[in-house]
Amino acid sequence: MRAVGVDGSPESIVELTAALAGAFDGGSPVLPYSSEALRDAMEPARPAEPGTAVVIATSGSTGEPKGVLLSASALTASAHATHKRLGGPGHWLLATPAQYVGGLQVLVRSLLAGTTPAVLHAAGFRPDDFAEAAAPLLSLDGPRYTALVPTQLGRLLDAGGPGLAAARAFDAIIVGAAATTAELRERAAEAGVKIVPAYGMSETASGCVYDGVPLDGVHVELEDERVCITGDVLAHGYRLRPDLTAEAFEGGLFRTSDRGRWTTGGRLEILGRIDDMINTGGVKVAAAAVERILTAQPGIRDACVVGVPDPEWGEAVVALVVGAGCDVETLRAACREEAGAAAAPKRVEFAEELPLRGPGKVDRAAVRNLLRRS
Structure with a gap:
């Protein structure tokens, strides 16, 4: 070879x-x-x-x-x-x-x-x-x-x-x-x-x-x-x-x-990875679905949603977003209205860009580690 x-x-x-x-x-x-x-x-x-x-x-x-x-x-x-x-x-x-x-x-x-x-x-x-x-x-x-x-x-x-x-x-x-x-x-x-x-x-x-x-x-x-x-x-x-x-x-x-x-x-629509489901308080939340809601809000360019360990919920839905002009409560309210209360991120943080790996895929592990540390 x-x-x-x-x-x-x-x-x-x-x-x-x-x-x-x-x-x-x-x-x-x-x-x-x-x-x-x-x-x-x-x-x-x-x-x-x-x-x-x-x-x-x-x-x-x-x-x-x-x-x-x-x-x-x-x-x-x-x-x-x-x-x-x-x-x-x-x-x-x-x-x-x-x-x-x-x-x-x-x-x-x-x-x-x-x-x-x-x-x-x-x-x-x-x-x-x-x-x-x-x-x-x-x-x-x-x-x-x-x-x-x-x-x-x-x-x-x-x-x-x-x-x-x-x-x-x-x-x-x-x-x-x-x-x-x-x-x-x-x-x-x-x-x-x-x-x-x-x-x-x-x-x-x-x-x-x-x-x-x-x-x-x-x-x-x-x-x-x-x-x-x-x-x-x-x-x-x-x-x-x-x-x-x-x-x-x-x-x-x-x-x-x-x-x-x-x-x-x-047409085929990709809903996300099978292993990106977040179990929060006994409710399964698709990370990709929450990301689609967030990126549909005015001023939001990109988003990555992950689950992090939480003593109360088992996993908490948290989000790292790229953009401006939309406050955290508005983002949470949009997710709650479109996908239910469990989908509303417990925490939303902003970044200049999402960490990437390989040819341009979002590095979800890096996002999870970043949000866990913060």
């Missing part, structure tokens, strides 16, 4: 792209990494499982290292279905880390389209850097695409100027890795930015449901609200973990850890 260090530089992206092309042609499987600890946990010296083209090393929400096994056929099926949904192959800007599946798929889509991706390489994410990286690509003919996480999109909308102008020029911007709030969708629409909210994960070779509609070749079913997925985009297991593989994958079905429902319009 070929381990490729990815630091975001154009040189490392060129090396990773070449390694991907080789793996698709039957060469050595690829392990992209930025953390030596995760690389070592994947034991690259040992042979890769049969049928594997790429191993995505991820610590996941629990911190336990896992290596998702993806075949060339799964990655290319995802890329072809994405191009079909968006309007055909085109030019891509890589603006998220390529060691995660969202960034890696930008490289796969570019390979299949026969185009060279533009690369945003900068410490942190700054709208002016985004505009500069996008400029050469936006001068080309044909569809222009990129993929962002919600935090990046929010910064472009906040900053305005050249970064927002560049965002408007893309034919589509996939937004994934974390939930796209209704408020963020509205702001993007008002600004003229064409976004496509995506749901997916490493195990589905990146986004497999776009704006609530599964990609061609993907089928979603719900088992007591648990989202289960079949299709040719699925991984075939976890590296060196037959136990985890047997638990999550069975007969071509991948059982996610997410809860969902079908809207009246026939």
Whole structure:
């Protein structure tokens, strides 16, 4: 197995792209990494499982290292279905880390389209850097695409100027890795930015449901609200973990850890993770439902709701929110009115931004620790 260090530089992206092309042609499987600890946990010296083209090393929400096994056929099926949904192959800007599946798929889509991706390489994410990286690509003919996480999109909308102008020029911007709030969708629409909210994960070779509609070749079913997925985009297991593989994958079905429902319009709505239910005073409260209520309030940009130990309630519902212009009692009253008294956070604290991990997911463990300490 070929381990490729990815630091975001154009040189490392060129090396990773070449390694991907080789793996698709039957060469050595690829392990992209930025953390030596995760690389070592994947034991690259040992042979890769049969049928594997790429191993995505991820610590996941629990911190336990896992290596998702993806075949060339799964990655290319995802890329072809994405191009079909968006309007055909085109030019891509890589603006998220390529060691995660969202960034890696930008490289796969570019390979299949026969185009060279533009690369945003900068410490942190700054709208002016985004505009500069996008400029050469936006001068080309044909569809222009990129993929962002919600935090990046929010910064472009906040900053305005050249970064927002560049965002408007893309034919589509996939937004994934974390939930796209209704408020963020509205702001993007008002600004003229064409976004496509995506749901997916490493195990589905990146986004497999776009704006609530599964990609061609993907089928979603719900088992007591648990989202289960079949299709040719699925991984075939976890590296060196037959136990985890047997638990999550069975007969071509991948059982996610997410809860969902079908809207009246026939679109999939993700309700949150199964393990994000908070048991407070004997009442189960869905953290994601409370987050949706909070982010729907004027001036609130983002929110993370968690349960913390409480001697009276067992768990107390607490919230960390980003925004201003809405006082705590108004937020609690909105939750109480829409979801019941148990859903009203016992405590609400404000922050400049939520702590993130990986490609842009909210670090719920960090939020919980922060609120427990305070």
